[in-house]
Amino acid sequence: MAATTAVSTAxxxxxxxxxxALRRGGSLSRKVRNNLTGYLFMLGAVLCFxxxxxxxxxxxxxxxxxxxxxxxxxWVGWDNYIRVWHDPAFATxxxxxxxxxxxxxxxxxxxxxxxxxLLNELRHAQxxxxxxxxxxxxxxxxxxxxxxxxxxxxxxxxxFNFILxxxxxxxxxxxxxxxMTMPSLVIASTWMNxxxxxxxxxxxxxxxxxxxxxxxxxxxxxxxRRIWHVTxxxxxxxxxxxxxxxxxxxxxLFIEPLILAGGDGVEDHATSIVYLMYQHAFKEQDLNGAxxxxxxxxxxxxxxxxVYARLSPRED
Amino acid sequence: xxxxxxxxxxxxxxxxxxxxxxxxIYWAIVIVVVIVFSLAFLGPLYWMVTGxxxxxxxxxxxxxxxxxxxxxxxxxxxxxxxxxxxxxxxNTLYYAxxxxxxxxxxxxxxxxxxxxxxxxFGNIVLGMMLATLMIPSTVLIIPQYVxxxxxxxxxxxxxxxxxxxxxxxxxxxxxxxxxxxxxxxxPSDLLxxxxxxxAGPLRQxxxxxxxxxxxxxGVISIFSVTAVWKDFLWPLLVEPSPENRTVNVGLYAFxxxxxxxxxxxxAVIAAxxxxxxxxxxxxxIMSGLTTGSLKG
Numbered sequence: 001m002a003a004t005t006a007v008s009t010a011x012x013x014x015x016x017x018x019x020x021a022l023r024r025g026g027s028l029s030r031k032v033r034n035n036l037t038g039y040l041f042m043l044g045a046v047l048c049f050x051x052x053x054x055x056x057x058x059x060x061x062x063x064x065x066x067x068x069x070x071x072x073x074x075w076v077g078w079d080n081y082i083r084v085w086h087d088p089a090f091a092t093x094x095x096x097x098x099x100x101x102x103x104x105x106x107x108x109x110x111x112x113x114x115x116x117x118l119l120n121e122l123r124h125a126q127x128x129x130x131x132x133x134x135x136x137x138x139x140x141x142x143x144x145x146x147x148x149x150x151x152x153x154x155x156x157x158x159x160f161n162f163i164l165x166x167x168x169x170x171x172x173x174x175x176x177x178x179x180m181t182m183p184s185l186v187i188a189s190t191w192m193n194x195x196x197x198x199x200x201x202x203x204x205x206x207x208x209x210x211x212x213x214x215x216x217x218x219x220x221x222x223x224x225r226r227i228w229h230v231t232x233x234x235x236x237x238x239x240x241x242x243x244x245x246x247x248x249x250x251x252x253l254f255i256e257p258l259i260l261a262g263g264d265g266v267e268d269h270a271t272s273i274v275y276l277m278y279q280h281a282f283k284e285q286d287l288n289g290a291x292x293x294x295x296x297x298x299x300x301x302x303x304x305x306x307v308y309a310r311l312s313p314r315e316d
Numbered sequence: 317x318x319x320x321x322x323x324x325x326x327x328x329x330x331x332x333x334x335x336x337x338x339x340x341i342y343w344a345i346v347i348v349v350v351i352v353f354s355l356a357f358l359g360p361l362y363w364m365v366t367g368x369x370x371x372x373x374x375x376x377x378x379x380x381x382x383x384x385x386x387x388x389x390x391x392x393x394x395x396x397x398x399x400x401x402x403x404x405x406x407n408t409l410y411y412a413x414x415x416x417x418x419x420x421x422x423x424x425x426x427x428x429x430x431x432x433x434x435x436x437f438g439n440i441v442l443g444m445m446l447a448t449l450m451i452p453s454t455v456l457i458i459p460q461y462v463x464x465x466x467x468x469x470x471x472x473x474x475x476x477x478x479x480x481x482x483x484x485x486x487x488x489x490x491x492x493x494x495x496x497x498x499x500x501x502x503p504s505d506l507l508x509x510x511x512x513x514x515a516g517p518l519r520q521x522x523x524x525x526x527x528x529x530x531x532x533x534g535v536i537s538i539f540s541v542t543a544v545w546k547d548f549l550w551p552l553l554v555e556p557s558p559e560n561r562t563v564n565v566g567l568y569a570f571x572x573x574x575x576x577x578x579x580x581x582x583a584v585i586a587a588x589x590x591x592x593x594x595x596x597x598x599x600x601i602m603s604g605l606t607t608g609s610l611k612g
Contacts, residue, residue, distance in 0.1 A: 036435075147364045150367055162380050287458055294455050301452050
């Protein structure tokens with residue numbers, strides 16, 4: 001359908017005006033009027049994009065090479081980058097963020113897929129289970145995280161430690177122990193966000209033609225082989241897209257450490273890049289340094305996406 | 317696609333599950349899954365609600381009590397008052413509905429222009445909008461903040477006003493993409509016929525396109541309201557005054573200096589509107605989730 005509309009308007013007014021339209025001046029003015037109407041309809045959205053999206057993009061780069069002090073703005077070259085680079089928390093923040101991203105991939109990426117495969121096999125209670133896994137996604141994140149803060153109480157008054165203790169497993173200090181800080185954040189974050197991925201995978205699983213399973217079963221493939229040779233290749237595109245989205249999302253870690261670990265956590269074990277950016281901008285009044293950090297994160301994430309898009313499988 | 321929807325064969329064939337032994341195993345698995353998932357997803361909510369019913373002493377008790385000993389609602393009324401939750405919820409509702417209104421009017425207008433009016437260079441503008449999907453949202457937060465403090469050209473200070481949430485919400489390229497793709501599937505002949513009858517573009521949009529686009533508009537509305545409700549960093553920056561905070565930010569900002577049991581009660585109250593919203597729109601939310609992601 002899109003193709004036919006494209007054809008009908010394809011002789012663009014600019015080119016068609018060469019002589020054809022001169023004879024019929026009415027048609028030219030109608031085309032101008034049509035164009036103006038079109039611009040009028042998109043004006044509001046274009047202004048919003050210009051002010052809150054396109055301009056900030058340019059401005060971020062400009063700000064990162066400037067310094068504003070007492071209302072005076074000067075160009076300072078790479079100074080902001082050098083300053084944030086030497087921030088003692090800089091390396092830690094990158095390390096923490098990457099670690100969170102990695103852990104979140106292990107839990108938050110693999111787990112929803114297997115849950116979706118499992119739910120897809122059930123012929124009963126489907127809609128109840130779907131609603132269940134999506135419920136946490138709807139909660140305000142602060143609400144869900146305060147719930148986890150409560151469950152993570154480090155002495156045995158916390159429910160997690162109580163359960164572990166009852167099962168005779170070692171208890172944990174959770175966010176107050178340096179080793180468990182990030183895993184604690186990942187558990188909370190996975191619980192909060194997993195539902196969306198599960199539902200998207202479920203929809204993808206339902207589009208797999210049943211004959212493929214039929215055929216592979218006739219070839220003697222067991223359950224695991226069928227998952228590996230039919231389910232995974234058939235959902236490959238959505239799996240690879242979700243991988244990218246998840247990495248980009250988890251690299252922007254902010255609210256989890258802020259609420260569960262007070263922002264930086266014990267000995268900076270929770271500090272993330274976005275938190276560091278927030279600190280620079282609003283605690284140290286260093287918006288330019290924060291912009292430099294923003295550029296770095298932007299370059300890393302766009303770079304990752306570009307490399308990933310190049311390496312990942314294409315639709316065939 | 318619709319043909320195999322009726323009896324889609326999945327990993328395990330239904331015929332196999334119908335054997336008596338397999339049947340028993342299947343039901344055992346169903347029961348285990350239902351119990352485990354209920355514990356994992358409703359358990360925490362139970363813990364939160366009962367936590368809010370406990371006294372300050374009981375909530376710190378070792379071991380924790382699974383049922384509150386002297387359940388009382390004081391924490392909930394304290395939380396309501398101390399966190400001024402009524403105010404926070406109303407604020408959030410105001411921001412969410414306003415953002416929805418602006419998104420619907422401006423994004424639908426733009427998508428209609430891109431899809432049907434097709435002015436010169438329209439595709440370039442569309443491409444520039446879609447390109448913003450590549451930019452992770454938090455990365456631009458600093459220059460956006462600076463823009464909101466002093467809007468270029470107009471020198472408009474938007475901090476602490478709802479505009480700071482409403483107008484940036486319009487820059488949702490995914491909405492425009494979904495709407496445009498949906499409008500593309502509506503035959504232009506219908507519009508041409510209406511034009512012959514003398515209907516202008518606005519009339520065509522209002523009387524032909526919009527009534528046919530109810531499903532996609534429903535999806536977009538639900539997700540745009542949820543997005544504002546769940547957003548944290550942006551409202552934290554642009555609505556700094558306590559009386560302008562959103563639920564999400566207010567809960568965090570007021571959390572210092574409040575006892576654990578009151579805070580948990582506050583978290584429960586803050587979650588209630590979204591749970592109610594979910595229960596009402598559950599069907600639309602579930603089907604809407606896959607609209608955007610898959611059928612591209």
